[in-house]
Amino acid sequence: SAVISQKPSRDICQRGTSLTIQCQVDSQVTMMFWYRQQPGQSLTLIATANQGSEATYESGFVIDKFPISRPNLTFSTLTVSNMSPEDSSIYLCSVDQRAGGPGTDTQYFGPGTRLTVL
Amino acid sequence: GNSVTQMEGPVTLSEEAFLTINCTYTATGYPSLFWYVQYPGEGLQLLLKATKADDKGSNKGFEATYRKETTSFHLEKGSVQVSDSAVYFCALSGTTGAGSYQLTFGKGTKLSVIP
Numbered sequence: 001s002a003v004i005s006q007k008p009s010r011d012i013c014q015r016g017t018s019l020t021i022q023c024q025v026d027s028q029v030t031m032m033f034w035y036r037q038q039p040g041q042s043l044t045l046i047a048t049a050n051q052g053s054e055a056t057y058e059s060g061f062v063i064d065k066f067p068i069s070r071p072n073l074t075f076s077t078l079t080v081s082n083m084s085p086e087d088s089s090i091y092l093c094s095v096d097q098r099a100g101g102p103g104t105d106t107q108y109f110g111p112g113t114r115l116t117v118l
Numbered sequence: 119g120n121s122v123t124q125m126e127g128p129v130t131l132s133e134e135a136f137l138t139i140n141c142t143y144t145a146t147g148y149p150s151l152f153w154y155v156q157y158p159g160e161g162l163q164l165l166l167k168a169t170k171a172d173d174k175g176s177n178k179g180f181e182a183t184y185r186k187e188t189t190s191f192h193l194e195k196g197s198v199q200v201s202d203s204a205v206y207f208c209a210l211s212g213t214t215g216a217g218s219y220q221l222t223f224g225k226g227t228k229l230s231v232i233p
Contacts, residue, residue, distance in 0.1 A: 006161075042223045042224065043223045045221070048220075104150075105219060106167060107152075108164060109161045109163070111160060112160070
């Protein structure tokens with residue numbers, strides 16, 4: 001399985017500022033995903049980031065608030081812009097790997113970035 | 119659309135007790151099913167998976183069988199340890215209406231194992 005790292009692992013930020021989270025994978029992958037996990041909650045998909053195309057955002061998430069870059073097949077960034085305390089969450093990136101034919105896709109997750117907005 | 123329903127937590131068990139965490143799903147087509155585990159302060163780790171009906175996924179003493187007839191994927195372990203204390207998420211993979219691949223998660227079940 002892919003090994004995924006994220007930076008920073010945690011941060012405390014002031015409202016109104018922006019934070020960029022980096023996600024690095026040890027192998028080339030086509031599909032990368034960004035999730036938000038609010039305190040005590042499940043994961044919510046923010047967007048799918050494929051190399052060479054614009055990120056696809058889920059309902060309730062917009063590019064101005066969560067711009068994403070995907071410059072190559074091993075790296076992506078998520079920026080949380082103009083932060084408010086409601087953005088305090090764990091942000092996780094994940095990658096899809098396919099072991100064989102269709103139906104064998106598995107997502108592997110990074111360790112997450114724990115963000116607190118004051 | 120796709121959905122996953124997990125039993126509500128938290129679940130508290132004594133060490134060596136038997137564990138069952140129920141998971142049922144609604145999906146079109148033939149999704150793959152997963153259990154992920156999140157230890158305190160960490161990200162999600164894949165625990166086990168099953169890609170077709172009647173498949174049994176297993177890892178670290180945990181098992182789950184893909185039951186298409188009951189649309190279930192219950193997680194079981196015969197004897198839990200304190201180190202199993204974590205949040206467990208059931209998930210299924212499928213495609214959205216636009217054809218993109220996506221994971222749908224349950225709400226998670228927090229397990230606490232006491233000595």
